[in-house]
Amino acid sequence: MGVRIVAAIMAITGIVMMAYADGFHGDSIIGVALAVGSASTSALYKVLFKMFLGSSNLGEAAHFFSTLGFFNLVFISCVPLVLYFTKVEHWGSLSTLPWGYLCGVAGLWLAFNILVNVGVVLTYPILISIGTLLSVPGNAAVDVLKHEVIFSVVRLAATCIICLGFLLLLLPEEWDSVTLRFLAAFADKKAEEHGEELTESSVHTRSRSRANGAVSIPLA
Numbered sequence: 001m002g003v004r005i006v007a008a009i010m011a012i013t014g015i016v017m018m019a020y021a022d023g024f025h026g027d028s029i030i031g032v033a034l035a036v037g038s039a040s041t042s043a044l045y046k047v048l049f050k051m052f053l054g055s056s057n058l059g060e061a062a063h064f065f066s067t068l069g070f071f072n073l074v075f076i077s078c079v080p081l082v083l084y085f086t087k088v089e090h091w092g093s094l095s096t097l098p099w100g101y102l103c104g105v106a107g108l109w110l111a112f113n114i115l116v117n118v119g120v121v122l123t124y125p126i127l128i129s130i131g132t133l134l135s136v137p138g139n140a141a142v143d144v145l146k147h148e149v150i151f152s153v154v155r156l157a158a159t160c161i162i163c164l165g166f167l168l169l170l171l172p173e174e175w176d177s178v179t180l181r182f183l184a185a186f187a188d189k190k191a192e193e194h195g196e197e198l199t200e201s202s203v204h205t206r207s208r209s210r211a212n213g214a215v216s217i218p219l220a
Contacts, residue, residue, distance in 0.1 A: 004169060006165075007165040007168035007169045010165030011039065011162055011165040011166070012036055013158075014162035015032055015036060017157060018158045019031065019032045021152055021158065058122065061120075061121050062118070065113065126170060129166075129169070129170050130170070132166075133163060133167070133170075136159060136163055137163065
Protein backbone atom coordinates (compact mmCIF):
# COMPACT_ATOMS: atom_id res chain seq x y z
CA MET A 1 0.00 0.00 0.00
CA GLY A 2 2.83 2.40 0.82
CA VAL A 3 4.47 1.85 -2.56
CA ARG A 4 1.18 2.48 -4.35
CA ILE A 5 0.65 5.72 -2.43
CA VAL A 6 4.14 6.85 -3.42
CA ALA A 7 3.39 5.91 -7.05
CA ALA A 8 0.19 7.97 -7.02
CA ILE A 9 2.04 10.96 -5.54
CA MET A 10 4.73 10.64 -8.22
CA ALA A 11 2.12 10.54 -10.99
CA ILE A 12 0.40 13.69 -9.68
CA THR A 13 3.79 15.36 -9.30
CA GLY A 14 4.59 14.57 -12.92
CA ILE A 15 1.32 16.14 -14.06
CA VAL A 16 2.01 19.30 -12.07
CA MET A 17 5.53 19.47 -13.50
CA MET A 18 4.07 19.18 -17.00
CA ALA A 19 1.84 22.16 -16.25
CA TYR A 20 4.83 24.06 -14.82
CA ALA A 21 6.77 23.44 -18.03
CA ASP A 22 3.90 25.00 -20.01
CA GLY A 23 3.65 27.93 -17.60
CA PHE A 24 0.95 28.23 -14.95
CA HIS A 25 -2.09 30.04 -16.26
CA GLY A 26 -5.86 29.58 -16.19
CA ASP A 27 -6.11 26.86 -18.82
CA SER A 28 -3.10 25.04 -17.38
CA ILE A 29 -4.60 24.87 -13.87
CA ILE A 30 -7.91 23.64 -15.26
CA GLY A 31 -6.05 21.02 -17.30
CA VAL A 32 -4.18 19.77 -14.25
CA ALA A 33 -7.39 19.56 -12.22
CA LEU A 34 -9.17 17.68 -15.02
CA ALA A 35 -6.24 15.27 -15.48
CA VAL A 36 -5.98 14.48 -11.76
CA GLY A 37 -9.76 14.11 -11.46
CA SER A 38 -9.91 11.88 -14.53
CA ALA A 39 -7.09 9.64 -13.25
CA SER A 40 -8.65 9.39 -9.78
CA THR A 41 -12.10 8.56 -11.18
CA SER A 42 -10.62 5.98 -13.54
CA ALA A 43 -8.74 4.34 -10.66
CA LEU A 44 -11.92 4.24 -8.55
CA TYR A 45 -13.85 2.71 -11.45
CA LYS A 46 -11.23 -0.02 -11.98
CA VAL A 47 -11.12 -0.86 -8.28
CA LEU A 48 -14.91 -1.12 -8.08
CA PHE A 49 -14.97 -3.18 -11.29
CA LYS A 50 -12.47 -5.63 -9.83
CA MET A 51 -14.28 -5.69 -6.48
CA PHE A 52 -17.79 -6.41 -7.75
CA LEU A 53 -17.17 -8.24 -11.04
CA GLY A 54 -13.86 -9.93 -10.22
CA SER A 55 -12.37 -12.25 -12.83
CA SER A 56 -14.82 -12.31 -15.72
CA ASN A 57 -14.82 -14.22 -18.97
CA LEU A 58 -15.12 -12.72 -22.43
CA GLY A 59 -18.93 -12.85 -22.55
CA GLU A 60 -19.39 -11.20 -19.16
CA ALA A 61 -16.91 -8.44 -20.02
CA ALA A 62 -18.64 -7.75 -23.36
CA HIS A 63 -22.08 -7.66 -21.69
CA PHE A 64 -20.88 -5.33 -18.96
CA PHE A 65 -19.28 -2.83 -21.31
CA SER A 66 -22.24 -2.88 -23.67
CA THR A 67 -24.50 -2.02 -20.73
CA LEU A 68 -22.04 0.65 -19.59
CA GLY A 69 -22.02 2.21 -23.07
CA PHE A 70 -25.83 2.28 -23.14
CA PHE A 71 -26.00 4.06 -19.77
CA ASN A 72 -23.34 6.54 -20.93
CA LEU A 73 -25.40 7.27 -24.03
CA VAL A 74 -28.53 7.86 -21.98
CA PHE A 75 -27.14 9.82 -19.04
CA ILE A 76 -23.96 11.49 -20.36
CA SER A 77 -25.24 12.68 -23.73
CA CYS A 78 -27.49 15.20 -21.98
CA VAL A 79 -24.50 17.00 -20.41
CA PRO A 80 -23.50 18.89 -23.62
CA LEU A 81 -27.13 19.94 -24.12
CA VAL A 82 -27.32 21.28 -20.58
CA LEU A 83 -24.07 23.21 -21.06
CA TYR A 84 -25.36 24.65 -24.33
CA PHE A 85 -28.73 25.79 -23.03
CA THR A 86 -27.20 27.26 -19.87
CA LYS A 87 -24.85 29.35 -22.07
CA VAL A 88 -21.76 27.75 -20.54
CA GLU A 89 -20.62 26.58 -23.97
CA HIS A 90 -21.33 28.11 -27.34
CA TRP A 91 -21.70 26.03 -30.50
CA GLY A 92 -21.11 27.58 -33.86
CA SER A 93 -22.14 26.07 -37.15
CA LEU A 94 -22.01 22.27 -37.25
CA SER A 95 -19.84 22.45 -40.36
CA THR A 96 -17.13 24.30 -38.46
CA LEU A 97 -16.74 21.55 -35.86
CA PRO A 98 -13.63 19.37 -36.30
CA TRP A 99 -15.57 16.19 -37.05
CA GLY A 100 -12.45 14.39 -38.24
CA TYR A 101 -10.66 14.87 -34.93
CA LEU A 102 -13.78 14.08 -32.91
CA CYS A 103 -14.48 10.85 -34.80
CA GLY A 104 -10.81 9.92 -34.65
CA VAL A 105 -10.63 10.42 -30.88
CA ALA A 106 -13.88 8.48 -30.40
CA GLY A 107 -12.60 5.59 -32.54
CA LEU A 108 -9.25 5.44 -30.78
CA TRP A 109 -10.93 5.63 -27.37
CA LEU A 110 -13.27 2.77 -28.31
CA ALA A 111 -10.34 0.68 -29.56
CA PHE A 112 -8.40 1.44 -26.37
CA ASN A 113 -11.23 0.32 -24.11
CA ILE A 114 -11.82 -2.85 -26.10
CA LEU A 115 -8.13 -3.77 -26.16
CA VAL A 116 -7.60 -3.02 -22.47
CA ASN A 117 -10.70 -4.66 -21.02
CA VAL A 118 -10.92 -7.63 -23.39
CA GLY A 119 -7.14 -8.02 -23.43
CA VAL A 120 -7.12 -8.55 -19.67
CA VAL A 121 -9.46 -11.51 -20.15
CA LEU A 122 -7.59 -13.02 -23.12
CA THR A 123 -3.99 -12.32 -22.07
CA TYR A 124 -2.28 -11.21 -18.86
CA PRO A 125 -3.05 -8.04 -16.83
CA ILE A 126 0.63 -7.11 -16.56
CA LEU A 127 0.94 -7.19 -20.36
CA ILE A 128 -1.92 -4.69 -20.69
CA SER A 129 -0.39 -2.51 -17.96
CA ILE A 130 2.95 -2.42 -19.76
CA GLY A 131 1.17 -1.52 -23.01
CA THR A 132 -0.63 1.32 -21.24
CA LEU A 133 2.69 2.49 -19.80
CA LEU A 134 4.20 2.70 -23.29
CA SER A 135 1.52 5.23 -24.23
CA VAL A 136 3.33 7.91 -22.19
CA PRO A 137 6.62 7.88 -24.18
CA GLY A 138 4.59 7.16 -27.33
CA ASN A 139 2.60 10.37 -26.92
CA ALA A 140 5.83 12.24 -26.18
CA ALA A 141 7.36 10.91 -29.41
CA VAL A 142 4.28 12.01 -31.39
CA ASP A 143 4.52 15.50 -29.85
CA VAL A 144 8.18 15.75 -30.85
CA LEU A 145 7.81 14.39 -34.39
CA LYS A 146 4.37 15.71 -35.33
CA HIS A 147 3.96 18.95 -33.40
CA GLU A 148 7.69 19.71 -32.97
CA VAL A 149 7.35 20.17 -29.23
CA ILE A 150 10.68 20.97 -27.58
CA PHE A 151 11.17 18.87 -24.46
CA SER A 152 12.73 20.86 -21.67
CA VAL A 153 14.46 19.34 -18.68
CA VAL A 154 11.33 19.79 -16.55
CA ARG A 155 9.09 18.11 -19.13
CA LEU A 156 11.53 15.22 -19.56
CA ALA A 157 11.81 14.78 -15.78
CA ALA A 158 8.00 14.84 -15.49
CA THR A 159 7.71 12.09 -18.12
CA CYS A 160 10.29 9.96 -16.31
CA ILE A 161 8.52 10.47 -12.96
CA ILE A 162 5.16 9.43 -14.42
CA CYS A 163 6.70 6.31 -16.00
CA LEU A 164 8.48 5.43 -12.74
CA GLY A 165 5.25 5.81 -10.77
CA PHE A 166 3.49 3.56 -13.27
CA LEU A 167 6.25 0.94 -12.92
CA LEU A 168 5.85 1.02 -9.13
CA LEU A 169 2.17 0.20 -9.59
CA LEU A 170 3.16 -2.89 -11.61
CA LEU A 171 5.03 -4.41 -8.67
CA PRO A 172 3.39 -7.61 -7.37
CA GLU A 173 1.83 -7.66 -3.94
CA GLU A 174 4.63 -9.69 -2.29
CA TRP A 175 7.51 -8.02 -4.10
CA ASP A 176 9.31 -7.14 -0.87
CA SER A 177 9.40 -10.71 0.49
CA VAL A 178 10.33 -12.07 -2.96
CA THR A 179 13.19 -9.56 -3.18
CA LEU A 180 14.45 -10.48 0.30
CA ARG A 181 14.36 -14.20 -0.54
CA PHE A 182 16.23 -13.56 -3.77
CA LEU A 183 18.92 -11.53 -1.97
CA ALA A 184 19.26 -14.22 0.72
CA ALA A 185 19.61 -16.96 -1.91
CA PHE A 186 22.14 -14.85 -3.80
CA ALA A 187 24.17 -14.28 -0.61
CA ASP A 188 24.10 -18.02 0.24
CA LYS A 189 25.27 -18.88 -3.27
CA LYS A 190 28.13 -16.39 -2.99
CA ALA A 191 29.10 -17.83 0.41
CA GLU A 192 29.12 -21.37 -1.00
CA GLU A 193 31.25 -20.32 -3.96
CA HIS A 194 33.65 -18.54 -1.60
CA GLY A 195 33.85 -21.64 0.61
CA GLU A 196 34.57 -23.86 -2.40
CA GLU A 197 37.33 -21.49 -3.52
CA LEU A 198 38.90 -21.61 -0.04
CA THR A 199 38.74 -25.43 -0.02
CA GLU A 200 40.30 -25.71 -3.46
CA SER A 201 43.08 -23.27 -2.54
CA SER A 202 43.77 -25.23 0.69
CA VAL A 203 44.01 -28.54 -1.19
CA HIS A 204 46.26 -26.95 -3.79
CA THR A 205 48.54 -25.57 -1.06
CA ARG A 206 48.81 -28.97 0.67
CA SER A 207 49.64 -30.73 -2.58
CA ARG A 208 52.42 -28.21 -3.29
CA SER A 209 53.81 -28.64 0.25
CA ARG A 210 53.93 -32.43 -0.14
CA ALA A 211 55.61 -32.09 -3.51
CA ASN A 212 58.32 -29.89 -1.97
CA GLY A 213 58.90 -32.37 0.86
CA ALA A 214 57.50 -30.18 3.57
CA VAL A 215 55.80 -31.85 6.56
CA SER A 216 53.16 -30.08 8.54
CA ILE A 217 53.26 -30.72 12.31
CA PRO A 218 49.98 -30.10 14.14
CA LEU A 219 50.32 -27.83 17.15
CA ALA A 220 48.77 -28.76 20.48
